[in-house]
Amino acid sequence: MIDDASPTTAQPPPQLVQDDELTGHSVVANIVMNRERVLTGVNSYSRELGFDPAEFLYSHGPAPAWLDMCSGEGLALHAAARRLPQATITGVDLVGPLLPPALPDGLELITADLGRWSPERRYDLITCVHGLHYIGDRLSLLERAASWLTETGLLVAHLDPSTLRRPDGSDLSRPILRALRAAGFHYSARDHRLSLRGGRPIALPFTYLGADPQAGPNYTGQPAVASYYRPTAERQGRR
DSSP states (O other), rough: OOOOOOOOOOOOOOOOHHHHHHHHHHTTSOOTSSSOSSSSSBBBHHHSSSSOOHHHHHHHHHHHHHESSTTTTTTHHHHHHHHOOOOOOEEESSOOOOOOOOOOEEEEEEOOOTTTTTOOOOEEEESSSGGGGGSSSSHHHHHHHHTEEEEEEEEEOOGGGGGEOOOSOOBHHHHHHHHHHTTTEEEEETEEEEEESSSOOOOOEEEEEEEEEEEEEEEEEEEEEEEEEEHHHHHHTTT
């Protein structure tokens, strides 16, 4: 079950930024995101996700596939590729590796805007470790990522519901979490982890309006982006 988030006190809406402009903002082009995070250990994907991605992939047959969104330096992906030489591992990041190293077989690191990028295959595992905090239309990305999963695949991403807001700045977390639950997602408020098992088409009933890159720190203590949506039912009811 998806746990409800605490409501956010309404604030006057800022001048919203569209995603084409948002990608150039210093908060979004985060040069420290996942730069030092490794596969296992203290500062690791295993700790943030609650499981070892390499072990998960190993259980998905001889040639599993992993997509990591907002992959940063890709250190965890390098380690997984060395452990699973038959795996296909893709990392996508807006900035990309600062010092591109030689890549092991099966690993591809792509520098691209996730709002415009789409894969040519499906994945057994899709992760986004604290990356959604910097995405403007994060609901659209979740919809698209759900369709990139295999039938038995798993998507896990960190989500801060307090940064999901209505046009007037008030909290929209509860309606969005209810819609995500209805679509098959699970949300753990304790870990801020959103997950989905099994690829499927998803259409969430919200219209994206723009983002506020000046929203300030979220639960991680780092500056993040607030995303503004209008429930589709509200728009239709006013016609």
